[in-house]
Amino acid sequence: MSLIAPNNPPFPAYRATDKECFAYDSTIRRWPIILDSVISDVEQTLVEETNEASQEEGRVILKAVRILKEEIAADKPLRLLNDSEDDVDTWNGHIQKYFPDVTWFTGTWLFNECYLYRRLRECISMTTHWRDYDPFERQKIQTFRGSHASVFELARKMSAMTYPMTEEQLEIIYDELVQVCLWGNATDLSLLTNMTEEDIKRLQAIEKEHMAAQKKLIVVDDIDVVWGKIKTLQNSRVDFILDNSGFEVFVDFVFADWLLQSKKASKVVFNCKTIPWFVSDVMPKDVPILFDCCFDRDFFPQKEERSEEDFVALKIMAQRWKDYIANGQLIIQAHSFWCNGLSYWYLKSEAPDLFEDLKKSNLVIFKGDLNFRKLVFDCEWPVTTSFRKAIGEDMAEKFTSIVTLRTNKADTIVGLKEGKQEEIEKVATPYEWRCTGKYAVVQYNEPQQKGQM
Incomplete structure (x- = not known):
């Protein structure tokens, strides 16, 4: 077997040259839509801009x-970055060492998609006023506004909780929160190019009946195993490797709030x-933008059924979160490191400071599809490959306890039991269960002795 490298993962990488995989759809359809949205937002910002120098820079951004x-669209080679950001040498080093002469279609989807957003940053970073x-930002805020029903529902539930709690009570709350934390990831703006507001509301619904139905769509379910870890925690450190802003990070705050109030963390x-x-x-x-939205009574749509107690509950909860930040x-x-194009197999070698810091945590929660793709090298693993094997030895054996909460929005998948894929595909197409966010995984790894992978 040839040496594993970013452009040569353990199994074939997903690339846009394969018209059957989601990488192709992303490259030819999703990315142009995203770039068009950027162009529209710059144009809208330019309308509001009065400074002549800033206006000129805005036009330069549009051109870039x-x-x-x-x-x-022309499948050009990936060029080196031209700005002077702190990470430019890292990015250019990766391109020269691992991806020389690759194009937008022939490079790995993982690296190319990350490179796309770094190139967008270059368009902006080479300015003064922008x-x-x-x-x-506008999209993030607008999507959070559309989540108002779930926001107030969670605020009401959290305000009704009293501490300390029995282990049984804690487990009941955990079981609901971990699922809300999981399915909150369904609101991913890079994937909502054809999704209606009703679709978003459906994905964010947090009623018990809905949760019971959603749990059946978790194709690898380590929720109980993760509870086995969390219930042992006492005044511990827990890290979240965040994904989406808006409602998803709101739910992450709710989960963190529960961990702190219960003294688990x-x-x-x-x-x-x-x-x-x-x-x-x-x-x-x-984060402060989220807090400002929660404190602004006029931010969310006004509803007749919303009481004064609802607004107070949300304000008290958001203020408690601010206090947590203030007191450390x-x-x-x-x-x-979170914004480069490599798999987390390279966390220890590329960012040893970050690796060692995270090792101090008792539990690291990786949120969302991209974090999952990076954990497992985003390649065509056999679906029954263990999660432990797919995350590589450094993450599996030399790190700390990790859990990934991921709604499936890309082809790569590991950890299925024998026969599970065939069972799923009796009711869902491969694209539907792997790429649409309708199905999910909750996967856990506890470091063990070498040789037990």
Whole structure:
């Protein structure tokens, strides 16, 4: 077997040259839609801009994004980055070492998709007046506004909780929260190009009946195993490797709140992205925006059935989260490793500082589809490959306890029991259960002695 490398994973990588996989659909359909949305947002921002120098820079950004879109359509080679951001040498080193001469179609889908968002950052970072501009911020905020029913439902439930709780009570709440935390990932703006508001509401619904039905769609279900870990925790550290902003990170805050109030954790760390990433991913600046939305009585649509107690419950909860940050119980941090194009097989070698810091955590929760793809190298594993094997030795044996909460939005999948794929495909096409977010996995790994993979 040839040496494993970013452009040569353990099994064939997904590439846009394969018209049967989601990589092809992303490259020819989703990415142009996303870039068009960026162009529209820049144009809208330009209308509001009065500074002449800033207007000129906005026009430069528009030209750069259009060139990027043309490069993809023409299947041009990936070029080196031209800006002076802190990570430019890392990115250019990866291109030169692992991906020389690859194109938008021939490179791995994982690296190319990450490179797309880094190129978008380049379009913006080479300006003076637009450096802090997030072309996806309006979409993030608008999607959170559309989640109002679930937001207030969760606020009511959390306000009704009293501590301390029995282990039985904690388990009941955990079982609901972990599922809400899982299915909240269904709201991924990079994938909602054809999804209606009703589709979003359906995916975010948190009624018990819906949860029971949704649980049947978890094709690898380690929820009980994860509870076995969490119930042993006491004043521990728990890390979230975040995915989407808006309702999903709102639910992550709810989960973190429960961990802190129940004393399962004394410290929770939210690991964010450093740049606008995959449309909806959380950056540190998105956190105060979320709080401001929760404190603004006029932000969410007004509903007759919404009581004063609902607004108070949401405000009290958001204020408690702010207090956690102020007193160091909740840490918001970001690292450039989360915004490069490599699998997490390279976390230890590429970001040893981050690897060692995360090892101090008692549990690391990886949210969402991209984190899953990066954990398992985003390649065509046999579906019955164990999660432990797919995440590589460093993550499986030399790291800490991890869980991945992922709604399936890409082809790669591991951890299925023998016969499970055939069972699923009696009722769902491969595309439906692997790529639409309708199905999900909750997978756990506890470090064990070498040789037990």
